[in-house]
Amino acid sequence: DGGITQSPKYLFRKEGQNVTLSCEQNLNHDAMYWYRQDPGQGLRLIYYSQIVNDFQKGDIAEGYSVSREKKESFPLTVTSAQKNPTAFYLCASRQTGVAQPQHFGDGTRLSIL
Amino acid sequence: AQSVTQPDIHITVSEGASLELRCNYSYGATPYLFWYVQSPGQGLQLLLKYFSGDTLVQGIKGFEAEFKRSQSSFNLRKPSVHWSDAAEYFCAVVDNAGNMLTFGGGTRLMVKP
Numbered sequence: 001d002g003g004i005t006q007s008p009k010y011l012f013r014k015e016g017q018n019v020t021l022s023c024e025q026n027l028n029h030d031a032m033y034w035y036r037q038d039p040g041q042g043l044r045l046i047y048y049s050q051i052v053n054d055f056q057k058g059d060i061a062e063g064y065s066v067s068r069e070k071k072e073s074f075p076l077t078v079t080s081a082q083k084n085p086t087a088f089y090l091c092a093s094r095q096t097g098v099a100q101p102q103h104f105g106d107g108t109r110l111s112i113l
Numbered sequence: 114a115q116s117v118t119q120p121d122i123h124i125t126v127s128e129g130a131s132l133e134l135r136c137n138y139s140y141g142a143t144p145y146l147f148w149y150v151q152s153p154g155q156g157l158q159l160l161l162k163y164f165s166g167d168t169l170v171q172g173i174k175g176f177e178a179e180f181k182r183s184q185s186s187f188n189l190r191k192p193s194v195h196w197s198d199a200a201e202y203f204c205a206v207v208d209n210a211g212n213m214l215t216f217g218g219g220t221r222l223m224v225k226p
Contacts, residue, residue: 004156025178031212040122041156042203042216050212098211099164101147104156 002027004105006091011110013078021076021108022092032074033092033102036060043090050096071088073087078110084113114208115140119217126194127225133187135218136204146187147214148178149207157203163187174198194223 004025013019019078025031031050035043040064041055063082068074074093078085092102116139126132138144145164149157161172168180178189187204204217 006156032216042117043214045213048212091170092157094211096211098155098207098209099162101159102160102210102214104149104158107154107157109154112133 002086004091004093004103006089006105006108009106011108011113013110014113016080017111018077018079019085021078021089021091021110023076023105024075024090025072025074025105026073026094027093027095027103029093030071030090030096031094032068033094034064034066034074034076035053035059035090035092037088037090046076064103085110115144115208115213115215117204117206117215117217119204119220122218122221123221123223125223125225126146129193129198130188132191132194132198132222134202134204134222135172136187136189137185138187138204138206139185140206142209144187145178145207145211147179147207148172148176148187148189149203149205150174151201151203151219153200160189160202163189180187193221194224196226 007022033048034046047066049055065077090107092100093098094102116136140169147162151157163180201219201221203219204212
């Protein structure tokens with residue numbers, strides 16, 4: 001089945017440690033996105049990529065980094081510079097075209113030990 | 114800048130009762146609007162979308178939404194709620210390029226037996 005796979009489902013980080021969240025899609029979508037969700041809040045955009053080897057900052061990019069070396073993969077690194085990383089992280093993708101909706105993975109919950 | 118407001122943080126309805134979730138948007142041009150649903154610990158699932166044409170749009174799971182330009186609203190409705198509809202619902206608007214989704218803060222729906 002086509003879809004978006006995020007791994008791991010749960011992730012724990014020690015203080016001062018970088019961690020990488022995986023997002024893979026087999027939908028052949030051009031664009032991919034990373035969002036952060038905090039309890040009781042909507043989703044906030046961290047980074048997005050419209051094509052391979054190109055990406056743009058969203059509203060809350062500080063303390064995060066991404067890469068887009070392959071069309072199907074868009075990993076997110078939460079760096080030690082991100083002082084409040086505990087959150088639910090959602091990856092999405094969509095096909096090119098303004099009418100195309102974003103499709104979401106099942107998320108990764110990151111917690112600080 | 115575009116924005117979305119969902120005035121109701123929590124709503125409780127009885128099973129079998131009708132439902133209306135409110136969404137107000139702010140956008141300078143013709144908006145492209147979405148409703149998504151999120152079950153606990155899961156990603157977002159697209160319920161329906163509005164781009165143009167008929168202002169009453171039908172979605173999955175028996176949901177519909179009505180676009181009212183004069184009121185800047187895109188309210189979600191369902192005639193008879195089922196216990197499985199308990200979830201969080203997000204309204205979103207996308208920019209002209211189709212890239213930047215702006216979400217409302219969400220409405221958590223609880224269903225009483």
